[in-house]
Amino acid sequence: MNILLTGATGFVGKKLTSALLDKGHHVYAIVRNLKKAESLISSVSPSLQKNLVILEGDVIYKNVGLSEDTVHFLKENIDTVYHVAAFLSFDENVREQTFAINLEGTRNVLELAKEIKVRNFFHVSTAYTLGQQLHAFETLHPVDNQFINPYEESKCYAEHLVFEYKDQFNVNIFRPSIIIGDSKTGEAETTFALYGVIRGLELIKRRMERKKDLQNRTFKFLCNQEVTQNFVPVDYVIDVLTAALLHAKKNTIYHITNSNPPTNQLIFELIQEYLDLPNVVMVPTDYPGQLSPEEQAFNQPMSVFYDYWTKDLQFSDANTRELLAEVGLEPLVMDRDILMRIIGKREQVLSRGAS
Secondary structure, eight states: OEEEEESTTSHHHHHHHHHHHHTTOEEEEEESOHHHHHHHHHTSOGGGGGGEEEEEOOTTSGGGGOOHHHHHHHTTTOOEEEEOOOOOOOOGGGHHHHHIIIIIHHHHHHHHHHHHTOSEEEEEOOGGGGTTOSEEOSSOOOTTSOOSSHHHHHHHHHHHHHHTTTTTSEEEEEEEOEEESOTTTOOOOOOSTHHHHHHHHHHHHHHHHHOGGGTTOOEEEEOOTTOBOOEEEHHHHHHHHHHHHHHOOTTEEEEEOOSSOOBHHHHHHHHHHHHTOTTEEEEOTTOOSOOOHHHHHHHGGGGGGGGGSSOOOEEOOHHHHHHHHHTTOOOOOOOHHHHHHHHTTHHHHHHHHHO
16 A cells, blocks of 8 residues: 655654555655654665655645645555654643644645545544543543643644544544553653653762762652553554554544553652662652752653643543454553563663753
C-alpha cells in the first residue's frame, strides 16, 4: 500500500515508518525539518529506503504546505493517511499554538486526505481526552468536559473533527496512553514523562555527589505512591497501528493502553535501584511540610504531572483486544523486567535531553 504519514520524524512516527516499510508498504513522509528527515532515512534499512519518499511540509498550512503538483501526484495514489504529528505541551501560555497544530493542523490533513481521495484516515490521539473523568470507553468524549490542560482539550476537539469526515473515508482514532521505550530493547527517543523524572533524579544524584553537605540529606520527591501510571511500550503502540491497516473496523476508536499499569511506588523503586539513589523518598503531592530550595527546584518542573499522579484512571480496550486477536497478538503485559529494561536505558535518553 501507499501510505501518507505526518509526524514521521517523531518518536512514534519514526518507529511506525520503519514498521510499515518492513511490511512492504511505500511511505510518503511529510516532514518539517530536513535534518530530522536525514535521521529518519538513515534509520531505515538501505534496501528499503527506495520505498520512503520525503515530502517537505507542515500541517499548519493548507495542503500541509505541499505544492499543487505534489497534491496532484498523490491524488488517488494514497490508500491510508496516518496523522501522527502533534504539539505536546501542557502550558496554558501556548494554548493558541496547541490548538493551531493539534486542531487546525488536523483539519488541514483531513482536507488534504479528502482532496487526494484516500480510503482510510488513521488519527493518533491520546488516551487522555477523557479530561477529569476516571473511566474512558472507546467512544468520543464530550468537548465540554473539564480538561486538565490545553493539550487534552485540543486533542478531544480534533477527535470530533475527524469523525465529521466519516462520510468521506473510513476514519479511526487511536488513543495511546503514556508512551515509553521499546519493550525488547528499552530504547526510546523522548525526554517526556518517565524520562523527565529519571533525568531529575539523575541531576539530584550528581548534585549530592558534588556537594558534601548534601550527601547525608534525604530529598523529598512529591508523587503519590499507590496511583498507577498507564505506560505503554512504543512497540506495542506500533503493533496496534500496523494491525489496523488491514483489520480496523470502520469508524472505530481504539485505546492503546495498559490493563495492569505499574504504581508510582514500583516505578520509583526501580529508578532508585538503577541510579543507586537511596537518599530520596516519595511523599504525597499535597505534602504540607517545608521543602528545601533544592527540593523545590527538583519538584517544580514536575508539577505539571500532579493531576496525573493523584488519580487512577481506567481505560476500556475491548476494540483493541479484538483487533489484536485478528492478527494473533496478545494484549499488553508489561512486567517488572520490561520496566527495568526501559529504565535501564536512562543514559541514552538523558544524553539526548541534555543535547
